[in-house]
Amino acid sequence: MKLHKESKGTIVVASVAFAVVAFLAIYFLQVWSLLILIPLLVVYGLIFWFFRVPNREILDHKEQVIAPVDGKVVMIKEVMENEFLKEKAIQVSIFMSPLNVHICRFPVSGKVIYKKYHPGKYLVAWHEKSSTENERTTMAVESLTHHKVVFRQIAGYVARRIVFYCNEGDTAKAGHEYGFIKFGSRMDVFLPLDTEILCKIGDKTKGGIDVIARMKE
Incomplete structure (x- = not known):
């Protein structure tokens, strides 16, 4: 292994x-x-x-939004994304238990245009306010379909270390690794309002493999 x-x-x-x-x-x-x-x-x-690293065949994607982590979809709702987009978006949140693979992957292909680390609290990761109050990192990619997609690593009550390896200007490839979170956490993805959502609350996701949404060109 x-x-x-x-x-x-x-x-x-x-x-x-x-x-x-x-x-x-x-x-x-x-x-x-x-x-x-x-x-x-x-x-x-x-x-x-x-800490296992599964052997997965990652395909090339353009319109598809790929599950960025292994876990369970716990939220799909329209929200105001105030940090980068400054507009309404569809938030898809995936919760990771300590038994899930905790590799974080790009949900879309394109170019990294924003990243920022935020110190914060350690509310349980499924708490709605954890997205804005917990320790977290926010990333944004301009996709190949010319959309701005924001995604956020969120530390949970147990998780106390977030790691990310990319920088602004880097090329993002959907399904490929860009970071890691230790011991239980959450990932939020913020998508354009006209995105076709292909997952539902309660779905189990496999990072880098499962398609959770599709964006229009």
């Missing part, structure tokens, strides 16, 4: 902690140490599972 590059520090700390606790449990508890070691081993394995 391939692991994401963001796993290195976490896995080193987890490995040292596991080794220390395992040694102490075996030394002091002997046979009873299994009561501690078995659940600890499960948690240790879940850390590796969290």
Whole structure:
């Protein structure tokens, strides 16, 4: 199983902690140490599972809006996007549990025209106000269909680190990685009002693969 590059520090700390606790449990508890070691081993394995990098065939897209993350669609509504667009848009929000792949991908192809990091609170990621009050990064891409699409990584109650690798002027390719969020979070995508939405609330998405909307040329 391939692991994401963001796993290195976490896995080193987890490995040292596991080794220390395992040694102490075996030394002091002997046979009873299994009561501690078995659940600890499960948690240790879940850390590796969290940082997995799935092998996915990413296709080229022009009009399609691709799911930027693995997760569950929790919101589809018309909102006012005040940070960059300064106009109404359709917001599609996808919630990621700690068991989902947490690679963040471009939802559309085009050119990166805006990025900004915002420090903030750590409300639970499905809270509606987390989009504007939590720690977050906002990105915007001018798509190949000449639309401005905004998308936002949002840290949740558990997630405390957002990573993004692109800069303004970079080429965005739908479905390809641009960042990572650690341990549970949310992604919001803001689309033009005339966008054809192809997902519904409750849908499970696979980042880089599933088409969630289609924009008009």
